[in-house]
Amino acid sequence: MSVFQQSFHVATRGRSTVDVSAEVERMVRQGGIHTGLCHVFCHHTSASLILCENADPQVRRDLEAFMSRLVPDGDPLYGHIDEGPDDMPAHVRMTLTQTGLSLPVSGGRVGLGTWQGIYLWEHRTMPHRRQLTVTVQGE
Amino acid sequence: MSVFQQSFHVATRGRSTVDVSAEVERMVRQGGIHTGLCHVFCHHTSASLILCENADPQVRRDLEAFMSRLVPDGDPLYGHIDEGPDDMPAHVRMTLTQTGLSLPVSGGRVGLGTWQGIYLWEHRTMPHRRQLTVTVQGE
Amino acid sequence: MSVFQQSFHVATRGRSTVDVSAEVERMVRQGGIHTGLCHVFCHHTSASLILCENADPQVRRDLEAFMSRLVPDGDPLYGHIDEGPDDMPAHVRMTLTQTGLSLPVSGGRVGLGTWQGIYLWEHRTMPHRRQLTVTVQGE
Numbered sequence: 001m002s003v004f005q006q007s008f009h010v011a012t013r014g015r016s017t018v019d020v021s022a023e024v025e026r027m028v029r030q031g032g033i034h035t036g037l038c039h040v041f042c043h044h045t046s047a048s049l050i051l052c053e054n055a056d057p058q059v060r061r062d063l064e065a066f067m068s069r070l071v072p073d074g075d076p077l078y079g080h081i082d083e084g085p086d087d088m089p090a091h092v093r094m095t096l097t098q099t100g101l102s103l104p105v106s107g108g109r110v111g112l113g114t115w116q117g118i119y120l121w122e123h124r125t126m127p128h129r130r131q132l133t134v135t136v137q138g139e
Numbered sequence: 140m141s142v143f144q145q146s147f148h149v150a151t152r153g154r155s156t157v158d159v160s161a162e163v164e165r166m167v168r169q170g171g172i173h174t175g176l177c178h179v180f181c182h183h184t185s186a187s188l189i190l191c192e193n194a195d196p197q198v199r200r201d202l203e204a205f206m207s208r209l210v211p212d213g214d215p216l217y218g219h220i221d222e223g224p225d226d227m228p229a230h231v232r233m234t235l236t237q238t239g240l241s242l243p244v245s246g247g248r249v250g251l252g253t254w255q256g257i258y259l260w261e262h263r264t265m266p267h268r269r270q271l272t273v274t275v276q277g278e
Numbered sequence: 279m280s281v282f283q284q285s286f287h288v289a290t291r292g293r294s295t296v297d298v299s300a301e302v303e304r305m306v307r308q309g310g311i312h313t314g315l316c317h318v319f320c321h322h323t324s325a326s327l328i329l330c331e332n333a334d335p336q337v338r339r340d341l342e343a344f345m346s347r348l349v350p351d352g353d354p355l356y357g358h359i360d361e362g363p364d365d366m367p368a369h370v371r372m373t374l375t376q377t378g379l380s381l382p383v384s385g386g387r388v389g390l391g392t393w394q395g396i397y398l399w400e401h402r403t404m405p406h407r408r409q410l411t412v413t414v415q416g417e
Contacts, residue, residue, distance in 0.1 A: 106144065
């Protein structure tokens with residue numbers, strides 16, 4: 001068994017999702033591991049990683065609509081407001097989703113289902129530069 | 140260290156939970172790894188994996204009741220509606236729960252707590268055939 | 279590659295968060311693995327593990343406020359009520375957050391972002407003794 005690890009950065013356009021599937025797949029191929037696991041990690045507390053339906057972009061717009069309604073910006077509930085009305089909601093959205101994803105590696109590729117894509121979900125309204133780390137372990 | 144990986148399928152009866160603990164445990168024993176990690180992955184975007192209290196089935200009925208209220212079917216919020224009133228809610232439910240679970244392997248067994256069971260949660264109202272992949276890594 | 283695994287216990291003061299970052303970091307150093315993954319697992323269904331902003335404690339108070347509103351104690355929706363008004367809400371909170379966290383290990387340390395801390399979130403109102411297991415795999 002061996003381990004391969006590499007980081008990369010994603011420039012987000014503010015609140016929205018970015019498909020990082022191809023970059024993760026590229027790193028798994030580079031790691032040269034045939035069977036094992038791939039872990040993707042986001043080093044931030046106001047952005048998430050999600051697996052999402054990859055055929056209809058409306059699914060991600062609907063997810064955003066649901067989350068905006070469940071975790072509204074500017075909610076008077078919060079005391080942590082110095083960084084703006086979208087800051088604490090970003091932390092809540094992150095807590096309700098994932099900061100890291102582990103995915104099977106099979107036949108040297110990421111073993112996703114047909115309709116699964118890997119997305120970085122930026123929860124802040126302003127653009128940010130986000131660091132992701134991919135770790136692949138296996139044979 | 141070595142890696143063991145195998146997939147299996149679960150036939151769901153539509154929206155409900157299915158206990159897959161025994162099947163995961165069987166694969167960990169088959170893999171012959173004493174100490175390490177076991178990863179269970181669901182290759183779909185409208186079903187989830189959860190760890191849940193395994194003593195009282197009412198807990199899972201209450202979880203379903205909570206989720207049905209939080210993410211109602213037929214919500215006019217959504218634009219992705221071609222596959223039915225339960226389709227987009229299934230994607231949201233998946234996003235709020237887990238697609239993969241990593242579990243410690245100790246003494247050749249899945250190191251769950253006394254009251255923890257592994258459940259596949261089907262979020263669509265119609266029965267589906269779901270693929271799960273178990274990956275075990277360790278010594 | 280090698281694997282290191284060790285459990286420890288945390289005494290909680292009832293519903294609140296406990297920073298376990300230092301203990302996890304200590305175990306990663308003890309494991310002596312330079313590059314790989316660290317997995318932290320909570321063996322319970324009414325407590326969670328979260329990564330959270332570690333600079334302003336108000337963030338965790340706001341998270342608690344959000345969760346208390348979303349998943350109120352004593353909700354008449356539930357049938358699983360024998361263990362008190364906070365029992366089923368604790369299971370729901372656990373389901374909406376994480377039972378296990380996988381984190382990159384880089385340079386012999388847990389590769390967290392600057393503002394990420396690892397917290398055990400006790401969801402029951404009474405103090406509990408919680409078991410966590412740390413598994414580190416890598417080179």
